[in-house]
Amino acid sequence: MSENRPPSVSRVVVGVSGSLGGATALGRAAYEARSRGAELWPVLAWEPPEGDVVSRRFPASAHMAEEWERLARERLIEALREVFGGTDTGLPGQALAVRGAPGPALVRTAGRAGDLLVIGAGRRGRLRRALWPSVSRHCLAHATCPVLAVPPSPLQADLASVHRRNIWRLRLNTRDLERELRSVPPEV
Template sequence: MSEYRPPSAARVVVGVSGSLGSLTALGRAAYEARRRGAELWPVLAWEPPGGDQAARRFPASAAMVEEWERLARERLVGALREVFGGTDTGLPGQALVARGAPGWALVQIADRKDDILVVGAGRRGRLHRALSPSVGRYCLAHATCPVLAVPPSPLQAALAAVHRRNTWRLRLDTGDLQKEFETVPPDA
């Protein structure tokens, strides 16, 4: 990342997890930061497995907290490299690793009226929504600044279809795949 500036400039805060949807959101957040002349703040939020209560209850897992935080930092650096080719985004701002539930941490960091919070809005089925709370929905409900929910890249759906076909060992028709990629806009 570029050098740290005092927190007076407008910020584009973006949730990053390393998933394809979060990488798409990170790219869109960089675009928005450039367009607005704002700082880019990529944030990876993490929690100990089982949550903070479990980490407090079991002292052996408390010793692992440093390792989990190191792994979170590595995941954030990996996401920055994936999108920007390195850790320097070419924009002012600061990359953060925050301990806490992702939605809560993002809302706490994007706490200024001139901030913009960018989150990925992946396609989720009913079962997935029931078992795993949505970070995007939490941010939309609790943020005090504007929230930009970025839909997944159309390539993500094509990749998921190829993965399903491979899982079921079905024949892959590359002609259909080529048509799918031709319909994707060049900026996706």
């Protein structure tokens, strides 16, 4: 009789951004790491505001890099707290703040044989796709390991809708929202 076991994975590397989609991906990565007996490596990629090329050409901004890295580490710690209630994930591994564009930084970090890369695959409209590069698309195209693209939480669209209604000062129908919340199954 053959067992249906997941393939052996040494690390589960997950992109963390501090967003709701990133939190969903981090939760799924923890589940995958537990079920596979793997290490969990949450990674938050960061770049200087003016970009890496400009920052490296002008040494005057080099002293600011330490501050930007500190802020990235704080954002990573906050993301871990939101998902796990603290910085301890309950799994072996290491949380990293990596300098570089998110897609390439995640692909570089998840470059070992046996890695699994977990990324959030948020919904993106045409305008967003045209103006901002897609981290998930880059990872799917360039990663040398398996990539798990986690769709956004079903509540993310509802939250965005509520946020838009608040911005436009439109009345919120809470009965519809309560009904939808009761219909969402608990996450694993």
